[in-house]
Amino acid sequence: MTSPDGHTAVPLSGPRFQTEPAQLYREMRRDHGSVVPVLLDGDIPAWLVLGYRELHQVTGDPALFSRDSDLWNQWDAVPENWPLLPMIGRKQPSILYTVGERHRQRAAMIGNALEGVEATELIRHAERFADELVDSFCDKGSAEVIGDYAMLLPLRVLARLYGFPDEEGPGLVTALNDMINGREGALAGQSHLAGSMQRLLAEKHAEPGDDVISRMLEDDSGFTDEEIMQDLMVMMAAGHQPTADWIGNSLRLMLTDGRFAASLFGGRHSVAEAMNEVLWEDTPTQNVAGRWAARDTVLGGRHIRSGDLLLLGLAAANSDPQVRVDGAAFTGGNNAFFSFGHGEHRCPFAAQEVAEVIARTGIEVVLDRLPDLDLAVPAESLTRRPSPWLRGLTSLPVRFTPTPVLGDAGR
Incomplete structure (x- = not known):
């Protein structure tokens, strides 16, 4: 399967998310970089943002990376019984999509x-x-x-x-x-x-x-x-x-x-x-959907098209070696995690x-x-x-x- 820009995509499913997610995120970062092409249920393409800095950029720029799910360029491919609709719905009336x-x-x-x-x-x-x-x-x-x-x-x-x-x-x-x-x-x-x-x-x-x-x-x-x-x-x-x-x-x-x-x-x-x-x-919320690109842009070296869905890889960003000190865990009062x-x-x-x-x-x-x-x-x-x-x-x-x-x- 291929990603939005033609690269081989990683299915966002399988037992490794249950058994060894940290190792899986390390491999995804090694093979694909800080922004990874992934496939959701039904082979629907999206991007998983693994990098701490990239995630900071996406969540800090709501004009470019919007919470408006109506922007999604894949709605025509989403079936009515898609299992992720409760999470990634269209015109949902809650604060999540306002x-x-x-x-x-x-x-x-x-x-x-x-x-x-x-x-x-x-x-x-x-x-x-x-x-x-x-x-x-x-x-x-x-x-x-x-x-x-x-x-x-x-x-x-x-x-x-x-x-x-x-x-x-x-x-x-x-x-x-x-x-x-x-x-x-x-x-x-x-x-x-x-x-x-x-x-x-x-x-x-x-x-x-x-x-x-x-x-x-x-x-x-x-x-x-x-x-x-x-x-x-x-x-x-x-x-x-x-x-x-x-x-x-x-x-x-x-x-x-x-x-x-x-x-x-x-x-x-x-x-x-x-x-x-x-x-x-071991953050309870590992990945979050999502943000939608309001226009064509580049993130982590990837060409993101207008309407592409970006998933927030909170757990992977927390373990990004670019921001870790010798790979060690942050302890004490350091709360610069993305868990919230x-x-x-x-x-x-x-x-x-x-x-x-x-x-x-x-x-x-x-x-x-x-x-x-x-x-x-x-x-x-x-x-x-x-x-x-x-x-x-x-x-x-x-x-x-x-x-x-x-x-x-x-x-």
């Missing part, structure tokens, strides 16, 4: 609503839900941390911040996880989420509260309920899955890497270091802070409650989801000495 001044207004509305979340309130909710989830397995001596914990916690907290009653949280978690994993109930899950969001919007119109949705409805930029609902759905999905993977990937690192073993139970510093290293070396994107379409800072608090609290609570936590299987047997887009564990079985349930009184 451009220009309207996007800036929309981003400001979301950012202001999230900035209104009190830090102490966020931590309190995260600790409460984390303790509740740990209570469900702490007296058993074993658990599967991804399915029993990481994939349940972020959305419980987000739903509370949005203004949902706590009793609706478990149903929302089930619905979203069904959608994310493409389960049999995916359509029913989507319907449940949309219906729940519509009801909550109507309730907050009638009786506003101290919550994210009420603050979005107070914005005077003239957004419709439909636009706000679409953004809430995007925020919910984008805040849940990557944060769950951040928790899982960080716990895996702490339980399998000897550098963290000595300090695993020695305080919070090791948790922060593990979380930071994961964003550099860059430019005006990056993850809002307030959303990033919410995700970080939820992930850090989730890790700290499980380590505090289960102080001798250890892997229940060999580290080499752990597997990842087979996806080039999001990187997370399929399971993380652990064992520990059973501990008492805290219950409502202990929380």
Whole structure:
């Protein structure tokens, strides 16, 4: 298969994205350079931007590299049942595909609503839900941390911040996880989420509260309920899955890497270091679609045609040898990674802070409650989801000495 400019293209699929993505990105960079011709499902051509500097250029120039998917020159080749349409859709009404001044207004509305979340309130909710989830397995001596914990916690907290009653949280978690994993109930899950969001919007119109949705409805930029609902759905999905993977990937690192073993139970510093290293070396969001060239241009020595799709290779850019120091991992407080994107379409800072608090609290609570936590299987047997887009564990079985349930009184 060939690329947009006639070069041999690399299929953006296959088991190596699951088993050895870092090595795969190194080979792609060696063979093709910093901008790689790739093929999406159905042999649809695109470019994967691997270079740190090139990715900085693409994300920092929204006039040349637009978020407007209507520019795509491949729409005639995309079938109606194309599996990536939910990710790369046409005329989608959410903030993901809004451009220009309207996007800036929309981003400001979301950012202001999230900035209104009190830090102490966020931590309190995260600790409460984390303790509740740990209570469900702490007296058993074993658990599967991804399915029993990481994939349940972020959305419980987000739903509370949005203004949902706590009793609706478990149903929302089930619905979203069904959608994310493409389960049999995916359509029913989507319907449940949309219906729940519509009801909550109507309730907050009638009786506003101290919550994210009420603050979005107070914005005077003239957004419709439909636009706000679409953004809430995007925020919910984008805040849940990557944060769950951040928790899982960080716990895996702490339980399998000897550098963290000595300090695993020695305080919070090791948790922060593990979380930071994961964003550099094992980031939950590996690749993102995308940007579209507004005109013919050159990037990384490649001729990019007007309307070509560029995919953002966040994981590969984080490991670009052009910006690494002797190939070593960045640790400590260095947060120049691309894990939250860059430019005006990056993850809002307030959303990033919410995700970080939820992930850090989730890790700290499980380590505090289960102080001798250890892997229940060999580290080499752990597997990842087979996806080039999001990187997370399929399971993380652990064992520990059973501990008492805290219950409502202990929380």
